[in-house]
Amino acid sequence: MMYNxxxxxxxxxxxxxxxxxxxxxxxxKKFYVLDMFPYPSGEGLHVGHPRGYIATDVVAxxxxxxxxxxxxxxxxxxxxxxAENYALANNIHPKISVSKNIKRFKEQMNKIGFTYDWNKExxxxxxxYYKWTQWIFLKMFESxxxxxxxxxxxxxxxxxxxxxxxDLEDGKCERCGSEVEKKPLRQWVLKMTAYAEKLLNxxxxxDWPQPIIDQQRNWIGKSEGAIIKFVVRSSKSVVGxxxxxxTRLDTIFGCTYLVVAPEHLLVKNLKSNIKNYDSVxxxxxxxxxxxxxxxxxxxxxKTGVELKGVKARNPFNNEEVPIFxxxxxxxxxxxxxxxxxxxxxxxxxxxxxxxxxxxxxxICPNYPEPKCPVLHKAYVDDGHVVDSQKFTGLTSQKxxxxxxxxxxxxxxxxxxxxxxxxxxxxxRQRYWGEPFPLVYCQSCADRINxxxxxxxxxxxxxxxxxxxxxxxxxxLPVKLPEVKQYxxxxxxxxxxxxxxxxxxxxxxxxxxxxxxxxxxxxxxAGSNWYYIAYLMKRGGKYVWDKKEIKKWLPVxxxxxxxxHATRHLLYARFWYKFLxxxxxxxxxxxxxxxxxxxxxxxxxxxxxxxxxxxxxNPDDIIKNFGAxxxxxxxxxxxxxxxxxxxxxxGLRGMKRxxxxxxxxxDRINPSAGASTELSRMSSGREARNKKxxxxxxxTIKKVTEDIEGFKFNTAVSALxxxxxxxxxxxxxxxxxxxxxxxxxxPFVPHFSExxxxxxxxxxxxxxxxWPDYNPKLIYFDEFDLxxxxxxxxxxKISVSKxxSQKEAEEVVLNLDKIKQFIGLLGxxxxxxxxxxxxxxxxxxx
RNA sequence: GCCCGGGUGGCGGAAUUGGCAGACGCGCAGGACUCAAAAUCCUGUAAUCGCAAGGUUGUGUGGGUUCAACUCCCACCCCGGGCACCA
Numbered sequence: 051m052m053y054n055x056x057x058x059x060x061x062x063x064x065x066x067x068x069x070x071x072x073x074x075x076x077x078x079k080k081f082y083v084l085d086m087f088p089y090p091s092g093e094g095l096h097v098g099h100p101r102g103y104i105a106t107d108v109v110a111x112x113x114x115x116x117x118x119x120x121x122x123x124x125x126x127x128x129x130x131x132x133a134e135n136y137a138l139a140n141n142i143h144p145k146i147s148v149s150k151n152i153k154r155f156k157e158q159m160n161k162i163g164f165t166y167d168w169n170k171e172x173x174x175x176x177x178x179y180y181k182w183t184q185w186i187f188l189k190m191f192e193s194x195x196x197x198x199x200x201x202x203x204x205x206x207x208x209x210x211x212x213x214x215x216x217d218l219e220d221g222k223c224e225r226c227g228s229e230v231e232k233k234p235l236r237q238w239v240l241k242m243t244a245y246a247e248k249l250l251n252x253x254x255x256x257d258w259p260q261p262i263i264d265q266q267r268n269w270i271g272k273s274e275g276a277i278i279k280f281v282v283r284s285s286k287s288v289v290g291x292x293x294x295x296x297t298r299l300d301t302i303f304g305c306t307y308l309v310v311a312p313e314h315l316l317v318k319n320l321k322s323n324i325k326n327y328d329s330v331x332x333x334x335x336x337x338x339x340x341x342x343x344x345x346x347x348x349x350x351x352k353t354g355v356e357l358k359g360v361k362a363r364n365p366f367n368n369e370e371v372p373i374f375x376x377x378x379x380x381x382x383x384x385x386x387x388x389x390x391x392x393x394x395x396x397x398x399x400x401x402x403x404x405x406x407x408x409x410x411x412x413i414c415p416n417y418p419e420p421k422c423p424v425l426h427k428a429y430v431d432d433g434h435v436v437d438s439q440k441f442t443g444l445t446s447q448k449x450x451x452x453x454x455x456x457x458x459x460x461x462x463x464x465x466x467x468x469x470x471x472x473x474x475x476x477x478r479q480r481y482w483g484e485p486f487p488l489v490y491c492q493s494c495a496d497r498i499n500x501x502x503x504x505x506x507x508x509x510x511x512x513x514x515x516x517x518x519x520x521x522x523x524x525x526l527p528v529k530l531p532e533v534k535q536y537x538x539x540x541x542x543x544x545x546x547x548x549x550x551x552x553x554x555x556x557x558x559x560x561x562x563x564x565x566x567x568x569x570x571x572x573x574x575a576g577s578n579w580y581y582i583a584y585l586m587k588r589g590g591k592y593v594w595d596k597k598e599i600k601k602w603l604p605v606x607x608x609x610x611x612x613x614h615a616t617r618h619l620l621y622a623r624f625w626y627k628f629l630x631x632x633x634x635x636x637x638x639x640x641x642x643x644x645x646x647x648x649x650x651x652x653x654x655x656x657x658x659x660x661x662x663x664x665x666x667n668p669d670d671i672i673k674n675f676g677a678x679x680x681x682x683x684x685x686x687x688x689x690x691x692x693x694x695x696x697x698x699x700g701l702r703g704m705k706r707x708x709x710x711x712x713x714x715x716d717r718i719n720p721s722a723g724a725s726t727e728l729s730r731m732s733s734g735r736e737a738r739n740k741k742x743x744x745x746x747x748x749t750i751k752k753v754t755e756d757i758e759g760f761k762f763n764t765a766v767s768a769l770x771x772x773x774x775x776x777x778x779x780x781x782x783x784x785x786x787x788x789x790x791x792x793x794x795x796p797f798v799p800h801f802s803e804x805x806x807x808x809x810x811x812x813x814x815x816x817x818x819x820w821p822d823y824n825p826k827l828i829y830f831d832e833f834d835l836x837x838x839x840x841x842x843x844x845x846k847i848s849v850s851k852x853x854s855q856k857e858a859e860e861v862v863l864n865l866d867k868i869k870q871f872i873g874l875l876g877x878x879x880x881x882x883x884x885x886x887x888x889x890x891x892x893x894x895x
Numbered sequence: 896g897c898c899c900g901g902g903u904g905g906c907g908g909a910a911u912u913g914g915c916a917g918a919c920g921c922g923c924a925g926g927a928c929u930c931a932a933a934a935u936c937c938u939g940u941a942a943u944c945g946c947a948a949g950g951u952u953g954u955g956u957g958g959g960u961u962c963a964a965c966u967c968c969c970a971c972c973c974c975g976g977g978c979a980c981c982a
Contacts, residue, residue, distance in 0.1 A: 113961050261977090268898065271981065296982060310980090350978080378980050389982045397980055470981050612976080686920070688907060691900090693975080700907065703920050709935090760909095764909070767919035774919090836915050841963045843915055884962050890914055894962050 053712035054675025081118040086610025098650035109797040115820040125172035134482040174576030191511035205233035271470025295384030299451035302413035303315035311381035312337035317676035325359035399428035483570030487521035491557035578696035648693040678798035685762035719781035750823035836890035855885040
């Protein structure tokens, strides 16, 4: 019979389902292997998506066979903009299009033959699921980790809608091309910065790729520096104070002006003291309209306006310096104000040159040489401090320490740690997301503001956000109501704001009039904790089952794309750390080991996209070649982390390989391997058998180690080498053949199952113990000793393993060829002989 | 600009981490089978000189360390990804 994947794949998928071979057996050490769950888009899967799923599936099958209790679930991250936009365009409820898409995804996945236990399937848009998303939010709110804030959104004044950054083209609205603005809108913000230090520190305990760890570290962006208070004076008197943050306190004597961000309060507060307030205000208004993107675009040409009539006094030398407002300083970082030291900062240098401000060098690279070099650009490295009164002569490092001490002693500032990472704006003005379990109650707000309430009546979060009242846990979930229109409201609010009878409600605290929060949570909300949800699934419901959570978490292996290096992976860690603090989970990190898969590009080397018409659908591949060929090819095509172009020719090669292994079955010697035959064997036959035995043991070792190390491409190639070797036999030992099939099984489960059950009987290969190798049988008795002269290979001789240097020299120096070479190269004086045991000998002459 | 990752045959890639560069697969060429084609099987396949044995060169470029460098060090070039005025 020919190998016909169409015939066997469906058959075994049904059998496996009936035999429930993928159900956790509750025995053995747990192994939780997780895929980043997909957004079920309308386009379906292309061949790039399953690459990671195939890898986790190989690992899951491998671990099962090594005796682990394996959990390998799958679900759907189904909230989000595309479904909402689709609803907008076609007036179909997102719920409907989402369930259609999920059905399609699931069909496609099932054809590939994954080990998923669909009893644990989850869906973030299921009210029973988002009940718990809301619950976690409530817990955060209750703990004081949530605050309301006017946060700018990107706003298109002509479409009257908020935009995501992806909707911009050259900083303009993609749809209508008009100039976008920043519009402040009340939003919920999660205090992620409260976890900055933990998020940074615990990176050390993770088994993650170093680049991802680096990216997270940079994103958190810890910097240690100091705060300095500058007194602000008009010509007559003290009118205010500015705090600046700096990491280069050692350069303080080189400060020749101050810069504040456009949004800095100083500007408004000193209105009456600023003589050119009109032009300052004009600048500020312009700057604030610009989105961060536009601001960046203009970064090359720094602009700013001096605040005339006021000066800041440097506490170290009492010098009064001018103050500028400029948009190259960010309001959101540090204190929103910086001391400018043009001699030692590139941006300040540029700005000072443009506005002809003094540049004063106070860090010298070649101290104590009497002369510092003349600067042609900012000198930004450390050095020795000069022209800095009593600090002169100190190293930068030492000066920073001494200066901070001085600041603290005089109460003019002190040590300060800053993070680049900001709090997380956790609200969207959209329909298709989780509603917030909050209502606004004016009378409760009044009671809080007038301090007329009993102790313990309000939670920390409620006191922090007067009037915002939590929906009690027992009333969760707050379900998303049906709407007729998915259009945004036009005021920037979500479409929910238009549903009056949903918005109007009773306050759970005082039973008075209240209205619901109409923002929804961002798409990240559901994906922050979904790996916990798999453990909670009980029929249609979810139960926060601490026993299961304790058993299965952390995730042992997490596989997904690099694009989630910072956002998803940081957000999820943040939520998990919070859950740890409220004792809902029991360890500090959710994902112990992380692996990233590379993209699969189209055959033309571009990204697969509808736009280029180069998308390859796995369904077509499976129809023509079979799921096993697809699986094997995706594992073989190159290193797992690397992006790589699809090749249909390469795929064909995999089918050819499977065909070959299949056909080898007809050449199995039915009685081979029997020990009774041994005596009748010729010695050549015996040697050959021994050699094969070693080959097999080597392959088992290699494949085992390569799967553990995510080197699937070389694992597959080792299996090809073994197959080539067996194929040379006139008749193939059944035992050897079965080992090959067994080692292939994680990669090509249907193929292997068919052959295994055909040759061996009832039990599934996937429940069979993974082959062990005999460590004594992985080396041949003889090896090729490489003979080099002056580092060049001149000969190879077969010698026995473990040969000593002396023995080797004796043999090698007597070889005609070597003698000839030594003779050829002149006086034949041997300077040195290097011997690497079991590898090579190098004669230096 | 900064931070990662990467440059090896016609192509995807391999190399025990300093020890035979090019495993394995694709492609290509020649042959077998066939009336023919496809499929399959066999042989060859880095470049170059040579009829051959064999020699020489060769892992982005230039230099260095070493008995020995794809691998380590220095400088530079190119490609891919991420971040972007973070004080």
